Amino acid sequence: MTTLDFVMPSLGADMDSGTITSWMIKPGDEVARGDVVAVVETDKADIDIEIWNDGVVVDIVVPVGETVSVGTTLANIEVDAEPSATTPQPAATEPPPEPQPAGSTPQPPPPEPPTTRSESPASPPEPKTGWTAGSTAGADDRVAASPLARRLADERGVDLAAVAGTGPGGARLARDLPPAGRSEPGGTGTVDRPEQRAENGPGQRADDGAARMRKAIGELMARSKQEVPHYYLETTVDLEVALEWLQGYNATRPVDQRVLPAALILKATALALADHPEFNGHWIDGGFRPAPTVNLGVAISLRGGGVVAPAVHRAEELTVDELMAGLKDLVARTRSGRLRASEMTDSTVTVTSLGDRGVDVVHGVIYPPQVALLGIGRTAQRPAVVDGAVAVRRQVVITLAADHRASDGQRGARLLNTMSQLLQKPEEL
Amino acid sequence: MNQDQARTVVIDAIMSVAPDTAPSTIDPTEDVWYALDLDSMDQLNIMVAIGERTGVEIPEIDYPRLESIDQLTNYLTAIDA
Numbered sequence: 001m002t003t004l005d006f007v008m009p010s011l012g013a014d015m016d017s018g019t020i021t022s023w024m025i026k027p028g029d030e031v032a033r034g035d036v037v038a039v040v041e042t043d044k045a046d047i048d049i050e051i052w053n054d055g056v057v058v059d060i061v062v063p064v065g066e067t068v069s070v071g072t073t074l075a076n077i078e079v080d081a082e083p084s085a086t087t088p089q090p091a092a093t094e095p096p097p098e099p100q101p102a103g104s105t106p107q108p109p110p111p112e113p114p115t116t117r118s119e120s121p122a123s124p125p126e127p128k129t130g131w132t133a134g135s136t137a138g139a140d141d142r143v144a145a146s147p148l149a150r151r152l153a154d155e156r157g158v159d160l161a162a163v164a165g166t167g168p169g170g171a172r173l174a175r176d177l178p179p180a181g182r183s184e185p186g187g188t189g190t191v192d193r194p195e196q197r198a199e200n201g202p203g204q205r206a207d208d209g210a211a212r213m214r215k216a217i218g219e220l221m222a223r224s225k226q227e228v229p230h231y232y233l234e235t236t237v238d239l240e241v242a243l244e245w246l247q248g249y250n251a252t253r254p255v256d257q258r259v260l261p262a263a264l265i266l267k268a269t270a271l272a273l274a275d276h277p278e279f280n281g282h283w284i285d286g287g288f289r290p291a292p293t294v295n296l297g298v299a300i301s302l303r304g305g306g307v308v309a310p311a312v313h314r315a316e317e318l319t320v321d322e323l324m325a326g327l328k329d330l331v332a333r334t335r336s337g338r339l340r341a342s343e344m345t346d347s348t349v350t351v352t353s354l355g356d357r358g359v360d361v362v363h364g365v366i367y368p369p370q371v372a373l374l375g376i377g378r379t380a381q382r383p384a385v386v387d388g389a390v391a392v393r394r395q396v397v398i399t400l401a402a403d404h405r406a407s408d409g410q411r412g413a414r415l416l417n418t419m420s421q422l423l424q425k426p427e428e429l
Numbered sequence: 430m431n432q433d434q435a436r437t438v439v440i441d442a443i444m445s446v447a448p449d450t451a452p453s454t455i456d457p458t459e460d461v462w463y464a465l466d467l468d469s470m471d472q473l474n475i476m477v478a479i480g481e482r483t484g485v486e487i488p489e490i491d492y493p494r495l496e497s498i499d500q501l502t503n504y505l506t507a508i509d510a
Contacts, residue, residue, distance in 0.1 A: 247489060255486040256477045260469050303449050303466070331470050355468040 001080065004053055005073040008062075011040070011047050011344045014220035018042045019067040020074065029057045031077065036340065038074065043212035044308055045334070049341040055079035065149070065173050145172035152177050213306040221365050228283075228366050229404040235416040239379055240393045242426040261379065262353065263324040265396070267429045268422040269351055269374055270294045270315035270323075276415040278407040279372040279400075280348045288371060288406040293317075297347030297367065298327060300334045308334055309350045309367060310343035320429050351376065364401045371403035430483065435505035439498055442478035446471050457498040479505070 008018055018040040025037045036048040058076040062068050145153070145160050149172045153160045158177055165172035224230075242264055250258040273280040273294045281290040296315040301307050310333075312318070312326045333339055352364050353376035362375030377397040384393040398419060400412050422429060430438075440452050447465050455461060462472060472492070479501075480486045485508050487495065495501050 250489055255473075255480045258473060258489070260473060262469065303447060328470065328474075357463050 001078055003058065004055065004077045004079045006037070006051060006075045006077050008040070008068050008070050008072045008074055009049055009341055009345070010070045011042055011049075011341055012044065012216075012220070014216045014223075015042055015044075015070060017067050017069045018047075020062055020064050021046060022064055023060060023075075025057045025060070025075070027057050027059050031055055031057060040341075043209070043216040044306065045339055045344075046337045047339050047341050047344055051077065053077065053079045063173075144170060149173050149177060210305050213302075217307060220367065224365050224368050228368055228371075230366060230401050231404050231409055231412065232363055232399060232401050233409060233412045233416060234361060234363075234397055234399040235413075235420060236395050236397050237420045237423055238384065238393050239396050239423060242423045243379070243394050245426040257321070259320055259324045260327075262376075263320055263327060264423065264426055264429055265353075265376055265398075265419075266296060266298070266312070266315060266327065266351060267318070267320050267323050268419050270296055270318075271422055271429070272415055272418040273349055274316040275418060276411065278411055279402060279415055281371060281406075282348070282369040283371050283403055283406060284369055291348035293348070295346045295348045297350035297370070298330060299350060299352035300331055303335065308339065308344070309347060309352075310334060310339050311347040313343075313346065349374070354378070361397045361399060363399055366401055366403060371406040373401045375399035375401065430505060430508075432502060432506050435502045436498065438479060438482050438505065439501045442475045442482065443467075443498075445478050446474045455498060457502075460496045461498055461501075462496065 011018065020038055021041045022039045023037070024035075024039075025031060031037060031051050032054050033052050035051055037051045038049050040047050040049050055077040058078050060075045062072065062074045068074070144165065150160065152158075153163070153172070156177065160172050163172050163176050163178075164170075166176050239261070243261060246259060246261060246264060253259075273296075277290040278288065280294055281288060283289075293314045294316045295311040295313050297309040297311050299307050299309045310330050312323060312330065315323060315326075318326065330339075330343070347367070347370060349370055349372050350364075350367050351374045352362060354362055356378050358378045360377045360380065362377055364373040364375045366373045375398065377399070379394050379396045381392050382395050383390050384395065385391075386393065398416060400416055402412050440455075443455075443461070443465070444450060444452065447467060450465055455464065461467070467475070476487050476492075483505060485505060487504070491504070495504055
């Protein structure tokens with residue numbers, strides 16, 4: 001038996017820290033590989049985090065409401081053995097921890113999930129709460145409160161001494177504070193903002209949350225443009241055959257089983273990537289690591305702003321119906337804010353589309369450490385030459401933004417041509 | 430189904446997919462998909478919601494002429510579910 005430090009995972013190349021908003025486990029509980037054990041709030045979304053070991057919970061170190069850096073121990077779990085060799089998060093697909101100083105290179109991920117250590121921590125365990133008066137930097141005679149509660153109290157102009165604390169030893173927690181704009185504190189065990197969700201709609205962030213997401217996306221995109229030598233290719237794909245076929249396919253199905261053209265395009269993308277591995281994987285530590293399967297990141301916009309790109313796993317193996325169901329499910333859970341960590345970190349490539357009323361051509365920015373991003377423009381009727389005569393055809397422009405360290409234009413062109421050819425035989429997708 | 434019932438169904442279906450919408454602000458004659466930033470997945474979900482509430486499964490071939498709340502409402506009223 002060994003003690004596992006279950007740490008705050010990195011849920012994206014741009015993530016520094018997260019806040020636990022609820023725990024699904026308590027000391028004494030048994031856990032199994034793949035169980036969701038907590039919900040973490042990041043700048044981008046609330047993410048369900050999973051554990052990849054079997055074991056028993058010893059204790060919870062970081063409580064609800066506390067913001068901690070990636071890598072901080074969240075809980076201690078007694079595990080039976082070394083983690084199994086095949087984890088759902090192969091090392092190659094895990095984004096590097098956030099490199100802070102300019103010019104630092106991303107750390108290579110360890111060969112095992114980073115939550116495992118076979119020896120006990122060398123230093124004595126931290127006090128569980130760390131909220132005793134004076135424990136925070138610069139504190140003198142302050143009341144006991146969690147770091148999150150202190151920050152929120154500052155922001156809202158609340159006097160902590162006047163708030164009744166429900167934490168250990170009467171410490172004030174985030175949940176004890178009257179939320180901004182309300183006269184009564186919430187009393188739930190999780191950092192719950194039902195009033196904000198009701199006002200803003202599911203999946204939307206509070207005002208400062210939207211700003212934080214914007215900042216996180218901006219930093220990631222800036223880093224991508226600074227570090228990744230992008231090249232861009234585009235091709236016009238005739239979709240007439242595929243859309244005709246799809247219309248026939250959908251006409252016989254109930255409305256909730258209908259397949260969107262997007263699902264056909266995603267399947268074609270996944271199959272093409274399986275045949276062109278230099279576009280499916282990650283640039284880590286100066287080299288390209290191809291991924292064994294296509295975990296297709298799908299860029300989904302949030303109502304009210306912001307984008308997340310969770311993965312449809314093993315997309316090349318799914319039928320078109322399964323891919324459509326997976327896509328529907330991802331969109332629903334993205335908008336309601338219930339994505340899983342494995343979906344946030346496992347993408348091997350990303351596809352973005354601005355929709356049917358978007359623009360003709362989408363030139364994207366790669367999400368590091370991926371090496372490619374496919375852009376799907378809107379489907380439009382355009383004049384084209386078919387069999388020597390002008391005809392009206394529905395077309396879409398598909399673009400590839402690719403990392404020139406991992407591939408060349410010649411190969412990129414072949415990828416796009418493969419996608420185009422696959423879309424001429426929709427029944428085989 | 431009369432006009433009022435049909436309109437309620439349409440608005441409810443839209444709200445279930447875009448809950449941040451204030452129904453009174455929607456111009457019933459404008460392209461609602463564009464106005465509310467709804468993509469093809471949203472449109473499909475709204476059609477599913479309409480199907481659940483009325484039993485009417487609108488065929489895809491009719492989608493192009495169903496762009497505004499008025500058009501959707503008139504369509505459902507005519508189907509007479």
